[in-house]
Amino acid sequence: MKVETRNQSAVGAWEGLSRFMPQGVTLFATGLSGVLVILIGLPVAMVILMSLRTGFPGEDVPFTLENFATVYFTPRTYEILLNTLFFAVSSVSITLLIAVPLVWILMRTDIPFKKTIYVLLTIGILIPVFLRTIAWILLLSPRIGLVNKWLQELFALSSPPLNLYSLTGMAFVQGVSFVPGAFFMLAAAYRSMDPSLEEAAYTSGVGKLKTFLKINIPITWPAIAAVMVYLFMTAIAVFEVPAIIGLPARIHVLSSLIFTSTTPSTGLPEYGMAGAYGAIMLVLGLTLAALYVRLVKQGKKYTVITGRGYRPRELALGRWKWAALGFVFFYLAIEVFIPFAVLLWASLLPYLQLPSAEALSSLTLKHYLEIPANVGPRPFINTLILMLAVPTITMLLSVLVSWIVIRTQVSFRGFLDTLVFIPHAVPGILMAVGLAYLGLAYRDYFPLYGTVAIIVLAHTINWIAYGTRTTNSVMIQVHRELEEAGRVSGASAPRVLGKIILPLIAAGVLNSWIWIGMLSYREVTMSLTLLTRNNVVISTVVWQFWGSGWIPQVAALGVILILFATLVVGTVRFALSRIGEIGSAS
Amino acid sequence: MKIVLTRIVGVFLGLMVAGTGTSFGAASSIDGLIAGAKKEGVIEFYGPSTLGPEGAQALADGFNKKYGLNIKLNFSPSGNMTRDTAKIVGMSASGQPPEWDIMVVTDAHHGSLWLRKLHQPFDYAAAGVSKERIEYDRGTVSVANQFALPTYNSKLVAAKDVPTKWEDLLDPKWKGKLGVINSTHHWGRLAAGPWGDEKTLDFVKKLSAQKPLLTRAGEMAQRLILGEVLVSATLQDSQLHESQQSGAPLAFADKVQPVISPEYHVGVLKGAPHPNVGHLFVIFMASPEVQAIWKKHTGHSSAYVPGTDAYKFAQGKQVVYMKQDQAAKVDKISRQIGKILGFN
Numbered sequence: 041m042k043v044e045t046r047n048q049s050a051v052g053a054w055e056g057l058s059r060f061m062p063q064g065v066t067l068f069a070t071g072l073s074g075v076l077v078i079l080i081g082l083p084v085a086m087v088i089l090m091s092l093r094t095g096f097p098g099e100d101v102p103f104t105l106e107n108f109a110t111v112y113f114t115p116r117t118y119e120i121l122l123n124t125l126f127f128a129v130s131s132v133s134i135t136l137l138i139a140v141p142l143v144w145i146l147m148r149t150d151i152p153f154k155k156t157i158y159v160l161l162t163i164g165i166l167i168p169v170f171l172r173t174i175a176w177i178l179l180l181s182p183r184i185g186l187v188n189k190w191l192q193e194l195f196a197l198s199s200p201p202l203n204l205y206s207l208t209g210m211a212f213v214q215g216v217s218f219v220p221g222a223f224f225m226l227a228a229a230y231r232s233m234d235p236s237l238e239e240a241a242y243t244s245g246v247g248k249l250k251t252f253l254k255i256n257i258p259i260t261w262p263a264i265a266a267v268m269v270y271l272f273m274t275a276i277a278v279f280e281v282p283a284i285i286g287l288p289a290r291i292h293v294l295s296s297l298i299f300t301s302t303t304p305s306t307g308l309p310e311y312g313m314a315g316a317y318g319a320i321m322l323v324l325g326l327t328l329a330a331l332y333v334r335l336v337k338q339g340k341k342y343t344v345i346t347g348r349g350y351r352p353r354e355l356a357l358g359r360w361k362w363a364a365l366g367f368v369f370f371y372l373a374i375e376v377f378i379p380f381a382v383l384l385w386a387s388l389l390p391y392l393q394l395p396s397a398e399a400l401s402s403l404t405l406k407h408y409l410e411i412p413a414n415v416g417p418r419p420f421i422n423t424l425i426l427m428l429a430v431p432t433i434t435m436l437l438s439v440l441v442s443w444i445v446i447r448t449q450v451s452f453r454g455f456l457d458t459l460v461f462i463p464h465a466v467p468g469i470l471m472a473v474g475l476a477y478l479g480l481a482y483r484d485y486f487p488l489y490g491t492v493a494i495i496v497l498a499h500t501i502n503w504i505a506y507g508t509r510t511t512n513s514v515m516i517q518v519h520r521e522l523e524e525a526g527r528v529s530g531a532s533a534p535r536v537l538g539k540i541i542l543p544l545i546a547a548g549v550l551n552s553w554i555w556i557g558m559l560s561y562r563e564v565t566m567s568l569t570l571l572t573r574n575n576v577v578i579s580t581v582v583w584q585f586w587g588s589g590w591i592p593q594v595a596a597l598g599v600i601l602i603l604f605a606t607l608v609v610g611t612v613r614f615a616l617s618r619i620g621e622i623g624s625a626s
Numbered sequence: 627m628k629i630v631l632t633r634i635v636g637v638f639l640g641l642m643v644a645g646t647g648t649s650f651g652a653a654s655s656i657d658g659l660i661a662g663a664k665k666e667g668v669i670e671f672y673g674p675s676t677l678g679p680e681g682a683q684a685l686a687d688g689f690n691k692k693y694g695l696n697i698k699l700n701f702s703p704s705g706n707m708t709r710d711t712a713k714i715v716g717m718s719a720s721g722q723p724p725e726w727d728i729m730v731v732t733d734a735h736h737g738s739l740w741l742r743k744l745h746q747p748f749d750y751a752a753a754g755v756s757k758e759r760i761e762y763d764r765g766t767v768s769v770a771n772q773f774a775l776p777t778y779n780s781k782l783v784a785a786k787d788v789p790t791k792w793e794d795l796l797d798p799k800w801k802g803k804l805g806v807i808n809s810t811h812h813w814g815r816l817a818a819g820p821w822g823d824e825k826t827l828d829f830v831k832k833l834s835a836q837k838p839l840l841t842r843a844g845e846m847a848q849r850l851i852l853g854e855v856l857v858s859a860t861l862q863d864s865q866l867h868e869s870q871q872s873g874a875p876l877a878f879a880d881k882v883q884p885v886i887s888p889e890y891h892v893g894v895l896k897g898a899p900h901p902n903v904g905h906l907f908v909i910f911m912a913s914p915e916v917q918a919i920w921k922k923h924t925g926h927s928s929a930y931v932p933g934t935d936a937y938k939f940a941q942g943k944q945v946v947y948m949k950q951d952q953a954a955k956v957d958k959i960s961r962q963i964g965k966i967l968g969f970n
Contacts, residue, residue: 099720414678590844
């Protein structure tokens with residue numbers, strides 16, 4: 041009670057100094073909201089416009105509900121919707137089953153080789169999903185899958201036991217590929233968690249597993265829920281796995297329908313139909329956004345970083361160390377080692393073959409030597425621009441948005457949070473089509489069509505939802521008393537943000553910066569939709585090679601990029617590890 | 627007699643004038659294009675990725691040498707012809723100029739452009755281009771022919787099992803072992819040509835019942851090589867050419883007829899920023915020297931040019947070529963076929 045009285049009186053004294061602060065914050069929040077409304081709203085408006093028209097962007101045609109009638113009066117739409125939900129729920133479940141224990145092991149225990157594992161997880165992100173999917177085809181295809189062949193031989197089975205070409209197979213591949221993302225989103229929350237509750241449990245004789253289930257998971261529930269919401273929407277919107285595994289087997293989900301509507305096998309795209317399918321995602325996304333806002337409102341209950349001094353302590357695993365290492369390396373094997381081995385193998389062959397003595401005798405470095413001639417310097421330069429500009433702009437905006445949403449009393453902060461979540465409710469391909477439409481139809485006002493800047497913009501809009509989810513989840517855990525202490529000391533709101541909050545969340549921000557850079561590097565759908573000859577990036581080159589069936593060339597390019605990125609990521613992580621420690625321990 | 631003689635002389639003179647006029651017209655039109663090209667100085671060229679930067683440079687060198695020019699060629703390799711054709715339609719609809727001056731895409735894709743009047747026609751015949759290579763109301767010129775046939779993995783399919791007619795693909799022994807690529811216009815061409823709608827749709831329905839794997843052409847070639855698919859119902863010879871160059875065991879079931887022949891056409895786009903160099907390049911693309919370059923880099927040549935590999939391959943075979951009056955039909959039925967097979 042005494043503390044509250046002192047705080048109240050102190051705040052009362054501070055009010056005199058900061059009488060104008062709320063107005064300043066509100067003004068700033070209004071300006072930021074205005075910028076974001078334009079940034080996010082225009083492409084979304086274009087998508088809505090698209091769903092209400094037939095023909096092509098820019099064509100002078102009347103508004104119609106024809107696309108909605110076609111989509112919603114077709115029973116197949118509902119079958120596909122069910123497929124989509126099953127795929128999304130299964131993918132997220134598989135991700136969380138792996139990611140939550142993984143993040144707990146790495147953030148809360150004394151497992152060895154942490155830095156190596158962390159770097160390997162980052163490398164996992166760098167392996168394009170479709171290349172990983174090819175690796176899984178080589179392993180789990182009913183006809184040629186090595187694992188199926190081994191199992192058949194081992195158990196004398198008459199037919200292959202595993203079938204990758206199913207919704208479950210798709211969900212498995214997608215779920216595994218989501219794990220690094222979930223890991224990075226959850227890492228900051230687990231790293232910053234007050235260990236006193238854990239310690240109390242251990243002192244009371246509660247086992248490690250029970251503590252994990254009864255303490256760690258409930259405490260980090262807001263972060264887990266945010267990850268679930270985010271991944272669920274991502275699973276609905278992704279198209280690479282559904283395209284490579286689902287489409288060949290006629291298993292359609294919403295994203296592949298949108299993809300085939302905008303990129304049909306023949307004839308011309310039906311943007312209106314894509315918009316109508318996208319509207320389903322939009323509704324789902326907005327519903328989930330509302331759910332998320334509710335979670336954030338309840339976030340105060342889950343505050344775990346307080347002004348009380350603490351130092352997160354690692355749990356000694358003891359004899360469980362090897363089991364934990366086994367789990368981590370099993371995951372790394374399926375996420376990194378096997379796909380990388382497949383890439384390396386494929387890159388050294390004249391054409392893609394399963395391992396054999398004949399294949400071994402034909403190994404060649406030809407595809408590596410041909411990269412400069414096949415690719416040229418421009419895609420590399422453009423990709424570097426993306427990898428630096430996208431995470432920087434995204435995280436800058438995310439921190440500002442989260443600060444308003446979580447740390448201020450601005451009346452429309454809920455709207456702002458929902459606004460930045462909207463891009464995640466809109467599939468990337470639709471967002472890119474919306475931006476392309478904007479660039480084409482209003483070139484005089486929006487002269488970005490055909491430039492790298494339009495891809496930077498698309499990526500920034502797309503990942504601002506991710507950025508703010510991360511910054512929200514870490515800011516929720518910074519107790520207000522720290523901020524209030526700063527204000528009592530006479531610091532202005534921006535100074536409190538810069539000197540108190542930012543250092544506390546630096547680790548989370550840095551993680552997200554790296555992660556968004558990696559996402560931008562490997563993103564293909566939006567880059568492809570906005571592709572012109574001037575804004576070619578590596579991912580679109582890779583996709584074009586893949587479309588042409590140049591698998592060994594793609595693999596060689598992939599190997600070089602992964603090795604280069606490993607070097608960069610390893611160096612960056614090493615150099616910035618001190619900042620990470622400050623961010624997590626303060 | 628005098629009247630007859632006068633008439634004969636008159637006709638003769640008339641023919642001379644007409645002849646001189648034609649050749650003068652061709653020369654003057656080419657001269658005009660050369661003069662215009664010199665001012666434009668650059669060409670934005672869209673073509674199949676199989677051409678590669680080296681092939682594009684070889685074309686540029688040949689073009690500059692032939693016309694004494696120093697034109698810079700910017701090559702945009704195709705990643706997805708359907709998407710890029712749509713992009714041209716979209717840009718035109720929004721009043722924007724096209725990104726490229728000329729596009730080398732299949733006749734089916736040019737058909738989509740032609741239906742929307744997005745070519746810039748030119749009297750290529752007057753410039754010496756063979757009339758049978760000119761399509762789409764003087765909007766395009768045929769460059770080379772692809773051939774599409776059932777394709778198999780020669781290591782995994784025994785000679786006795788290789789299909790010899792289209793109907794062999796419907797044999798139950800292939801169930802679950804077939805592949806179908808997303809170029810559904812292959813079947814659309816058969817529907818608009820020798821098979822007609824009914825036979826084609828019936829065939830496609832039965833093919834779909836074989837539960838084939840569905841992918842794009844490049845991907846299908848890889849799945850064939852790996853053995854995941856034993857026979858692809860159709861595959862273009864470009865994939866076959868590339869795979870065979872790398873030593874991969876792919877082969878055409880070349881006894882199957884009719885042979886489907888999608889054609890690469892080149893045409894100047896409406897509103898192209900460099901129309902003179904564009905038209906001149908289209909004329910150049912019809913020349914014999916381009917056949918050698920195209921063959922070397924893409925593996926394709928024109929079935930209309932005697933002596934080429936494509937010409938020889940087509941001899942004695944029933945080959946299905948698509949004409950402009952079939953464009954709308956092919957476009958429509960290909961979508962229907964895509965739905966039956968499960969692509970859409």
